[in-house]
Amino acid sequence: MQVKITDVAKHAGVSVTTVSRVLNGERYVKDDLKSKVNRAIQELGYAPSQIARSLVRKKTNLIGVIVPDLTSSFYSTILSSIEDRASANGYSLLVCNISENIDKELKYLNVFQEMRVEGIIIMHEKMNEDIRSFIHKIKIPVIFSSVKPLEQDFVSVIIDDYIASYEATRYLIELGHETIGFIGGDMRDITSGQNRYSGYRNAMEDNDKRVMDEYIRFGDYKVKSGYEQMKELLSIERRPTAVFAVSDDMAIGAMNCIRDRNLRVPEDISVMGFDGSLFTELVRPTLTSMEQPIQQMGTVTMDVLLKQISGIEIPTTDVVLEHRLVVRESCQRLNKDHV
Amino acid sequence: MQVKITDVAKHAGVSVTTVSRVLNGERYVKDDLKSKVNRAIQELGYAPSQIARSLVRKKTNLIGVIVPDLTSSFYSTILSSIEDRASANGYSLLVCNISENIDKELKYLNVFQEMRVEGIIIMHEKMNEDIRSFIHKIKIPVIFSSVKPLEQDFVSVIIDDYIASYEATRYLIELGHETIGFIGGDMRDITSGQNRYSGYRNAMEDNDKRVMDEYIRFGDYKVKSGYEQMKELLSIERRPTAVFAVSDDMAIGAMNCIRDRNLRVPEDISVMGFDGSLFTELVRPTLTSMEQPIQQMGTVTMDVLLKQISGIEIPTTDVVLEHRLVVRESCQRLNKDHV
Numbered sequence: 001m002q003v004k005i006t007d008v009a010k011h012a013g014v015s016v017t018t019v020s021r022v023l024n025g026e027r028y029v030k031d032d033l034k035s036k037v038n039r040a041i042q043e044l045g046y047a048p049s050q051i052a053r054s055l056v057r058k059k060t061n062l063i064g065v066i067v068p069d070l071t072s073s074f075y076s077t078i079l080s081s082i083e084d085r086a087s088a089n090g091y092s093l094l095v096c097n098i099s100e101n102i103d104k105e106l107k108y109l110n111v112f113q114e115m116r117v118e119g120i121i122i123m124h125e126k127m128n129e130d131i132r133s134f135i136h137k138i139k140i141p142v143i144f145s146s147v148k149p150l151e152q153d154f155v156s157v158i159i160d161d162y163i164a165s166y167e168a169t170r171y172l173i174e175l176g177h178e179t180i181g182f183i184g185g186d187m188r189d190i191t192s193g194q195n196r197y198s199g200y201r202n203a204m205e206d207n208d209k210r211v212m213d214e215y216i217r218f219g220d221y222k223v224k225s226g227y228e229q230m231k232e233l234l235s236i237e238r239r240p241t242a243v244f245a246v247s248d249d250m251a252i253g254a255m256n257c258i259r260d261r262n263l264r265v266p267e268d269i270s271v272m273g274f275d276g277s278l279f280t281e282l283v284r285p286t287l288t289s290m291e292q293p294i295q296q297m298g299t300v301t302m303d304v305l306l307k308q309i310s311g312i313e314i315p316t317t318d319v320v321l322e323h324r325l326v327v328r329e330s331c332q333r334l335n336k337d338h339v
Numbered sequence: 340m341q342v343k344i345t346d347v348a349k350h351a352g353v354s355v356t357t358v359s360r361v362l363n364g365e366r367y368v369k370d371d372l373k374s375k376v377n378r379a380i381q382e383l384g385y386a387p388s389q390i391a392r393s394l395v396r397k398k399t400n401l402i403g404v405i406v407p408d409l410t411s412s413f414y415s416t417i418l419s420s421i422e423d424r425a426s427a428n429g430y431s432l433l434v435c436n437i438s439e440n441i442d443k444e445l446k447y448l449n450v451f452q453e454m455r456v457e458g459i460i461i462m463h464e465k466m467n468e469d470i471r472s473f474i475h476k477i478k479i480p481v482i483f484s485s486v487k488p489l490e491q492d493f494v495s496v497i498i499d500d501y502i503a504s505y506e507a508t509r510y511l512i513e514l515g516h517e518t519i520g521f522i523g524g525d526m527r528d529i530t531s532g533q534n535r536y537s538g539y540r541n542a543m544e545d546n547d548k549r550v551m552d553e554y555i556r557f558g559d560y561k562v563k564s565g566y567e568q569m570k571e572l573l574s575i576e577r578r579p580t581a582v583f584a585v586s587d588d589m590a591i592g593a594m595n596c597i598r599d600r601n602l603r604v605p606e607d608i609s610v611m612g613f614d615g616s617l618f619t620e621l622v623r624p625t626l627t628s629m630e631q632p633i634q635q636m637g638t639v640t641m642d643v644l645l646k647q648i649s650g651i652e653i654p655t656t657d658v659v660l661e662h663r664l665v666v667r668e669s670c671q672r673l674n675k676d677h678v
Binding site: 073077097281283 | 342415443476562595621
């Protein structure tokens with residue numbers, strides 16, 4: 001049962017008016033009454049309702065966050081740094097894990113609106129017309145983190161996925177690889193699907209490498225799909241000497257598949273990842289990866305959103321963070337006598 | 340700017356009373372008025388305030404969750420299944436990531452109380468007097484998931500950590516290992532620190548194996564500390580033939596350390612983990628581990644909490660789930676001629 005202000009008054013042996021005065025920090029309350037009230041508040045565990053106060057102040061200090069997959073190290077790391085920054089600024093997070101369920105996303109957006117969250121962070125780029133029209137209509141600041149699903153109206157905190165993917169591919173070319181397999185993402189995703197694919201394709205073409213359909217596979221960013229797609233790449237008669245997967249999870253799945261076939265990374269096949277998740281350092285050989293600044297992405301997302309909420313300065317352009325190629329052990333220069 | 344009920348009335352060309360009637364689902368509103376109002380609601384993106392309704396209904400549909408570390412695969416997987424169950428029951432999660440910061444926990448508990456969450460889930464067992472007294476005083480159901488920090492009053496959803504650790508150690512003994520290193524957790528933690536340590540110790544003693552201090556190390560459950568502690572174990576002149584780490588993350592750190600020293604798992608040293616995180620299948624060799632039913636733990640936690648919230652049935656005893664030894668590739672029978 002919720003402790004009420006009348007319970008506090010009764011317990012302290014004072015009037016409700018006195019309790020209310022103490023709560024509102026009014027002066028001219030005698031010290032002994034004040035300490036009686038404070039003691040009663042502590043003993044009963046009374047807390048004035050944030051809900052009631054929200055109605056008055058019109059501030060809920062809530063941020064709604066939509067995460068595609070909490071069990072992914074990439075998203076949970078961004079979320080962790082968003083939470084850190086939110087908490088430091090007195091905000092709490094309402095977290096929705098949608099796991100590819102777009103209906104759930106729309107339901108949650110409604111909940112966020114009803115809860116009067118002050119801002120919404122979306123880390124997911126699959127859209128439908130309902131969601132698109134919803135986020136355009138609500139009067140709550142919306143920001144996208146790590147994705148840029150729409151052309152207009154919303155700020156995204158991202159890296160340049162096209163350039164990053166281009167440079168990752170070029171790195172493999174510079175190591176002497178001619179046949180480079182590609183494990184892409186979902187082509188319905190602009191940022192992590194289409195842009196990373198174009199980066200690979202254009203880097204190949206710009207360097208006069210043949211882009212062959214059979215070397216191009218698509219997964220769902222998860223370990224298992226990397227494994228499955230690698231299996232297909234290994235079944236090609238002239239298998240690629242290097243593979244670029246657009247998520248570290250898929251790259252690790254690919255590495256496992258290669259090892260389970262008694263081949264070696266990088267001696268037989270080089271593997272390049274993308275993201276810079278915790279996994280890169282955790283596997284053996286450690287994974288060379290085109291890294292996003294994951295923690296910074298969370299921090300910057302929250303900072304920009306706080307500016308939007310305050311209304312003092314409304315950022316309107318995307319924030320593009322620096323990507324970075326981190327060379328570890330999984331890619332090697334192609335030996336000239338490699339078949 | 341928030342759309343108000345007066346805006347809807349104006350936009351629809353009807354009175355506020357009419358809008359209010361439509362919102363409350365009253366009968367005797369003419370169909371054409373009803374559709375005018377509904378169209379205006381949709382066009383303006385109006386949503387009745389959950390806050391205002393909460394005050395009336397005394398239901399916020401909020402659950403507060405305290406997570407020790409969002410970037411850990413173990414906790415993010417539990418959280419993901421809690422979220423799933425919560426969402427299916429119309430609840431949203433307020434998520435607090437404390438990363439070993441106990442002050443933050445207390446601050447968040449206060450926020451939870453002020454937000455009038457209907458229940459609190461804690462996955463963390465480090466306590467101080469303030470937190471202990473706070474959760475005893477608040478009138479909100481509290482449940483612990485994966486930990487049991489206190490002897491009294493609160494329900495925990497856990498496995499039997501002592502037995503699980505005992506059986507993991509016994510398995511290594513049955514494989515013929517005499518010298519078994521142990522990488523434990525934080526001894527201030529009852530569940531994952533003390534109980535798992537006792538399980539190891541008693542299994543060794545019950546099977547007449549010498550428990551030697553230099554074979555016993557303690558980490559913080561994370562990959563890095565497993566690596567560091569393994570380094571120490573490898574520096575012992577007669578190094579152990581098997582190592583049991585009380586988290587998969589530490590076990591993986593230990594495996595990496597072993598490999599970086601050009602030794603092989605399991606040929607030179609067997610490694611056993613604990614938890615059953617995603618990592619177990621992801622590393623090579625795959626990790627033999629004493630597994631907790633992680634997803635089930637989240638689901639059951641939420642189910643028990645919902646019962647507590649409904650007040651229909653108040654569970655008072657801990658829910659002890661089944662642990663399970665999953666044998667993979669990282670442990671092997673000790674070769675008789677092993678040094």
